[in-house]
Amino acid sequence: MQKFDLNSEIKSNRNLIKHRGIISKITNGVVTVSLLGNVHCEACNAKSSCGISESDVKEIEVYDASQLYELNETVELVLQKDLGLKAVFWAYLVPFIVMISTLIITSIFFKEWIAGLVSLLILIPYYLILHILKNSFKKVYNFSILKYHQA
Amino acid sequence: MSTSSIIVSASPHIHADRTSKKIMYDVVIALIPAFLISIYIFGFGALIVTSVAIISCLLFEYLIQKYLLKTTISIGDGSALITGILLAFNLPSNLPLWMVIVGSLVAIGIAKMSFGGLGFNIFNPALVGRVFLLISFPVQMTSWPTVLENNTVFADAVTGATPLGIIKDGLMMGETMTDLSSKLPSQMEMFLGMTGGSLGEMSALALILGGLYLLIRKVISWHIPVTMLGTMAAMTGIFWLINPEQYVNPLFHILTGGAILGAFFMATDLVTSPMTKKGMVVFAVGIGVITVVIRLFGAYPEGVSFAILIMNAFVPLINSNFKPRRFGAPIKSKIIK
Amino acid sequence: MDYIIILIAAVFVNNIVLSQFLGICPFLGVSNKVSTSIGMSGAVLFVMTLATLVTYLLYQFILIPAGLNYLRTIAFILVIAALVQMVEIILKKVSPSLYQALGVFLPLITTNCAVLGVAILALGLENGSLLKAVFFAVANSIGFALALIVFASIREQLELANIPKGMKGVPINLLIAGLLSLAFLGFTGLV
Amino acid sequence: MLKTFQLGGIHPPENKLTAEKSIQKMAIPKVVYVPIAQNIGIPSEIIVAVKDTVEIGQLIAKSGGFVSSNIHSPVAGIVTKLDKIVDTSGYKKQCIVIRTDEKNLSNFEKIIYPLKTNIELSSTEILQRIADFGIVGLGGATFPSHVKLHINPDKKIEYLIINGVECEPYLTADHRLMLEKSAEIIVGIKILMSALQLKKAIIGIENNKKDAIALFKNLTQNESKIQVASLKVKYPQGSEKQLISALLKREVPKNGLPPDIGVIVHNVGTIFAIYEAVQHNKPLTERVVTVTGKNLKNPANFWVKIGTPISDLIKEVGGLPEGTRKIINGGPMMGKAIKNTDVPITKGTSGILVIAEEEASRKKTENCIRCGECVFVCPMGLEPHLLMSLAERGLFERALAEDVNSCIQCGSCSYVCPSNRPLLDYIRFGKNSVKNLTLIQN
Amino acid sequence: MTDSILNSVLLLTSLGIFAAVVLYIVSKKFYVYENPLIAEIDELLPAANCAGCGSPGCKAFAEKLVNTEDISALFCPVGGNKVMQLIAEKLGKTVAEKDPTVAVVRCQGSCEVRPKTTIYQGPDSCAISALIYSGETDCQYGCLSEGDCVKVCLFDAMYMDEITGLPVVITQKCTSCGLCVSACPRNIIEMRPRNKKDLKIFVGCLNEDKGGIAKKACALACIGCDKCVEVCPKDAIIMFNNLAYIDPVLCTLCRKCVPVCPTNSIVETNFPVKKEIPTPTLPEGKGVYPQLQKNQLEKNIKAINETVKKLKTDA
Amino acid sequence: MAAIINQKENFFKGIVKENPVFVMLLGMCPTLGVTSSGFNGLGMGVATLFVLLMSNIVVSLIKNQIPSKVRIPAFIIVIASFVTIVEMVLEAFMPFLYEQLGIFIPLIVVNCLILGRAEAFASKNTLFSSVLDALGMGIGFIIALTLLGAVRELLGSGSIFDIKLVAENANTFILFILPPGAFIALAYLAVLFNKISIKTS
Amino acid sequence: MKKKESTLINMVAAMLLITLIAGFSLGFVNELTLEPIAKSKLDQKVNALKLVLPVFDNNPVAAMILLKVENVKDSVEVYPAFLNDAFVGAAVIGTSEKGFSGLIKLMIGFKPDGTIQNIAVLEQKETPGLGTKIKDAAFINQYRDKNLAIFNAKVKKDGGEIDGLTGATITTRAFSEATQMAYDEFIKDTAFISKSKN
């Protein structure tokens, strides 16, 4: 275990997103953290009656070689903020751009409904590519866990 | 020697003698020339509107603090006084007094005290008050007494349009600038303040004098006024060069429609403007651009008020993206993987 | 030119949140951090566009020919709900790590009235076409993003203000939205 | 154009009342109270017992760890007590109380050694002596000098900067020392340069000490390696980061130290102490202290034994004037207000400032008007108003992300705030609370 | 049946089936089991979200309770034994009975007995004041009177007594969440067992200075005289650093120590009156604001009376 | 006895304690969007009440027949059907109101209030409780919308339910019938509502 | 009663059933309301026509004529009215884009000689309480029974005879422009329109 002073982490700390979670599963080297509730619905007033956001416990897997954690421990899950934005970029922005540009181009040449369908279908190869790149994403989107230590 | 009266407090133990109150009263002083001019031009009406605005602003602040928020009364700090004056400066001098009072209530009650009072408001109170009135009572808010006809008599039905109003109207009717030029006051008249308009925006000369006072006293810095007026001049200048028959010259834009009042006194409001010089420049460019867009393409002939309010909303964003340069570059530290 | 007008109208003049009152719930609910609202805006952009694309096709090429335009509401809501869910599933399937990062970063979009509203409004455009409808959705999501981000930054600043007790929470947020909307009235007449 | 640092800064009234007064000798105190916490870092360990007789300069507490230093007896006498006494921190801390011998009482005099210019010791010997003789930074931080000079071999030091800025209003201790011990200081500089094999030294002096600048320029006429720079008067130029930036246009990186950019900074007082230690085997047991205040009868600069109670000094300048409301250990910008005059002088005390009512009381705190003054004057480019709000609301993580740790606690922000906001109070609190925010990473 | 109805049925059913299939797949892939117990336990918890249990909020604590095998170490101080018992029943686990506790203020240094020797100017915060010095009085262990503890209490169970300048715990309201304990920079507040009649005996002082110094700073200071230690039949009193501490577990509330304390440092609460407590003697000549105190006394008595009245009506 | 009190509670909680607009902030879009007059508010409120009531009834009737995984879409279909019916009926018989409410009628579908109640209440409770709940919530919603509409109409056009209270040419606060007025009026109504409900409880 | 399990069959069955019922009932309600909706739409138009036209007995909606006009984007709609097969007038849709907030759409009823019978405002986005006053009878009455051949329907400010709405000259102008446009079309094509009886 390496104890470190947050002071030296200022640079990265500014861009961190943190969420409290509970360790719900530990299997060799992979710790699964369940985020408490739906972290984003916390502030929402409709949460008590909102049934639509059903995926309300989020489970995140974190690779952990240190074997430091115990089941049911409350920890803090950390993700760099730009990674979050990057995720939005890959998950939403790129397919959006792909879709729109296909639509614009095809609608010059084809009938409206064909253009529409083509630009919907173009998403399939896009997601296929994402699927192929799955492992390289795995390397980038790495969470880490911080343990609270009362000093 | 008894030590029981020894004070212990943390450093620093000395303090500069500039206080918020002094800053506020400097602004009041700076507004005096424009006020005098407005009394000269509009007479009793200007005096009445201004005093009603001031009194009601102070009164509302007092009542809200005393009975609603139950906090300490701070009407002496001068900020409500400024709000009152500037609100009045943005109103026609013959506005029914109850509207002036409503405007003060909106400025103080909604735009300022609802956010917690001095320093916490996001939007410029006086402008919120003015825009509220403008939207609610467009007729009264856009009828001005004609200049110099009645500088002794209060209340007057004769209305004259602002130079920008004349232009907007004229262009809409398909007239060209050459046709319109005869209806417009000369630039010298505008500089001195002999045109129609809100009571405080008349004389560019008086306002610039006040602005210079603020600059000298270091209450404001040059960044906002200069950038804002510069942006306006540059943008309107381009359009003017392209088609002088459809667009008026930049000087005209700067001298009219409260541009100078806005640039020196309203956009510079400490509370609602950015806190770094870089941020101020961005803010002022935004105001300039929006003002010109509204004036040239929008429905309103003026537009400074709206532009300032819109950019007020962006101030938090500007503040967090244009932070002061931190001393020392960070050492490359191990980043959490 | 049409497109520019659509864009200016949707972003400034008839802003979806500030003057059309659509999507108020996420606007008030998920806007306490700027970074989250940026992410959220990206997601809305995609979902809104996708939903409009699909519903437009559905309406023009299935409902109308079949004389079923009265089923618009029910068909749209089902399609949108299913689409949103599908995007989630696909993402989770094709790139679990991406999906997890997103999950921590923002609430995955669920149906809200802005998406449905824009889909319906897009049908009523003058001289409508698929491209125009989709562009309308894009423009509106940009408007949504603008309002959301500005609003979030204001809220971040107000976190440090002494808001009076009675005004805290809902009222102050509504008030900010109101004043924002007031300021945006300045754009009246641009289109 | 005079040199100065780029970001921020203020210029409070200088009030250097004692600039013309040469350093006087103090009557030797009857009792000295020597706190064992006299340096930043670990307090020293007491090695004497009650009733022990001690000699002047005898080691009475030894370094308690790496960042710690030795303490020597300032007087000859008998240890009467080891007790807790309120020191400059405002808390009771362990002190060694020594009663001075009757016979020593009479003949205290600052020993004037003849100037000794040739450096006989080797580099390691010099550093050892600095460590042994308890030299700590006299610029205020009391950082043990041997630690500072213990430089990581992979850092290449190019410059030694001598801090003769003394930007604090009122204080003149360094100024007088520079005027009266200029030759010794030059030798001290050379000692350090030879110990660290440095090629260049710069003495930085603010332009309100023209006599000192002239004197040093004169003395270093033939010294190619030592340069004298006069600086525009601006607070907090004395802070090492700002001084380096002013002189070299280099900025110490965030979380970094001067050696990271090839610089070592020492205060003139420290240099003089090093000179005495190295050339004359004299441990650090006395220093120059300015006792000043507008209402004092006779403000002056003194050579003072470490451990002398402040009340002795006050007596020397004519007693506490009527209406005194605040007594400050140090200058008005960075000094600490103290509870009473029983507090002893330590190695870090550069001045005692006595303030009367009108300046002592804080004015009422008002709402922040977001004027940005604090932002403009912060020499570290921070946003004090924001840091204060964050600390006020307990949002320490955000304060950390906003670089609260970079604050050098210069107080410029509190000084200028037109709303009298206690910015630094809260920032200090924030910095302190951030320390407890340690996290363990996997 | 017209075409329109047929079409409508066809379209809707196909959409419906489509949705059903999609959701079926979703449910298979997204299966997350949230134990319904969590919600039930959450209902049982007092929803104070005070973090007194060590979890960030009640919901989190509920999850922890459900997910942890052995919950005997977990405790909700606000709900107390009753709630924990209910939870245990629901979960079929066992909880340890915890003695209820209540916050006590271990400082009696009111303005009267502990004269102010300096005036503090700065933010109203004990934490900040503690950063710069030992406080307005000469006792560096005692209450700083800026009320950080009162500010953090979520249950309005504390107020600053304006006469004494000390915080007072309203025992009935205190939930023993412990927030005040961690807020106090002087560690003055301690959680001590609460019994039915709320009888407590503890040393109301933390001054570790030697007797004379302590006494000079505060008339009610513990001077470390050992008298109570000697008299205690249960060896419940420990003397450390010139300061007595009464172990709440060993103490049987026999009250033998109370009268022997020469400085009245030992506080007893809610016992029937046994002896006249002599008014403390002021350390001579050091009072800071005798005038001010007197005026304030009169003013404050009114305020106190009102508070008491309010408390009574509340109860 | 307790059951009756409980049913009373089911009904009344929607009106004050859990008022869908002021307290729970559900269905903000129609709340803000259609309340430029008291009549419009009332109309929208009634339309919503109808859908809420009907869907609560249906949902509580069929709740046991629906596998939980298709619960939401099933509810959506039920709700959307009623919304469509409302839409058609309004268009046929009250074209004026239909035009005023515009896009907000189809949007009743996504009004969190309705789905929320169906999901959180009707799917777990008996028919009778669900009806009461729907009525309470619906009336709470109507009250809020009508109140907001009335306030905006009064301030903005000087009339209440189209009955002019001020002279024809009198100045009214036009702002209140414009979008900003909706936000501002609701903001202060919420403050007022909180104050009152704190006092009464 | 136990809840149904979430098996695929159950799910599909449940959804099938629900959608079936929903489909039926919606289709049914649609059938029911189809006619009233069509009627109410027609009524709206006819009501407007009744308002602006003299008494007629034909169905002007069915008789609607589209006139292509050069300087207007869309075609102009004209609704001729006949009483006992005699041409009694026509309603012309006049538009102007120059309103304060864009489009203003009016229906202007003309008597055969071009005199204005009445005007109805169909669409406008003007500022409530200000520009919207064009809907007030007091304002419209200024135009009634005027023949634009002799009546200058401009705002007084521009040398015409119409009293502008205070503070809403722009709207007034647009209103006049729309009226003028309709008049011009009507006059240009009276002959054609009056013979259009189907």
Ligand SMILES: Cc1cc2nc3c(=O)[nH]c(=O)nc-3n(C[C@H](O)[C@H](O)[C@H](O)COP(=O)(O)O)c2cc1C
């Ligand atoms: C090699 C080296 C290491 C140092 N390490 C520390 C340290 O760990 N902590 C510290 O406070 N100062 C350290 N210093 C001293 C600082 O540079 C600085 O002189 C001291 O903190 C006081 O500076 P100031 O009065 O400007 O604040 C070190 C200096 C050197 C040269």
Ligand SMILES: Cc1cc2nc3c(=O)[nH]c(=O)nc-3n(C[C@H](O)[C@H](O)[C@H](O)COP(=O)(O)O)c2cc1C
């Ligand atoms: C705000 C501030 C002002 C300072 N002013 C001076 C000063 O005027 N003179 C000085 O020698 N050191 C001053 N220091 C201390 C220096 O930063 C630094 O610690 C010192 O020059 C290092 O030398 P030393 O180790 O010999 O003390 C100041 C520090 C700070 C933070």
Ligand SMILES: Cc1cc2nc3c(=O)[nH]c(=O)nc-3n(C[C@H](O)[C@H](O)[C@H](O)COP(=O)(O)O)c2cc1C
């Ligand atoms: C909030 C607001 C709304 C306005 N709405 C209208 C409008 O609906 N119609 C209009 O012609 N002018 C409108 N105006 C424009 C001004 O009243 C404009 O000055 C006026 O039309 C021209 O002045 P006059 O009518 O007094 O000649 C509005 C102005 C404001 C500030």
Ligand SMILES: Cc1cc2nc3c(=O)[nH]c(=O)nc-3n(C[C@H](O)[C@H](O)[C@H](O)CO)c2cc1C
């Ligand atoms: C330079 C300066 C400009 C100001 N401008 C305005 C203004 O435009 N409107 C206003 O209401 N208050 C103004 N004030 C006063 C004060 O800052 C304002 O009321 C705050 O926004 C209230 O929180 C100004 C103050 C200063 C110092």
Ligand code: SF4
């Ligand atoms: S005290 Fe800190 S925050 Fe304030 S000006 Fe100095 S460095 Fe900046």
Ligand code: SF4
């Ligand atoms: S100097 Fe004071 S008033 Fe100005 S911004 Fe900073 S804290 Fe606020």
Ligand code: SF4
């Ligand atoms: S008990 Fe502690 S926290 Fe409470 S007022 Fe006293 S010092 Fe402050």
Ligand code: SF4
């Ligand atoms: S007095 Fe202390 S322990 Fe008791 S409820 Fe308040 S904060 Fe919690």
Ligand code: FES
């Ligand atoms: S009602 Fe919730 S987003 Fe519109």
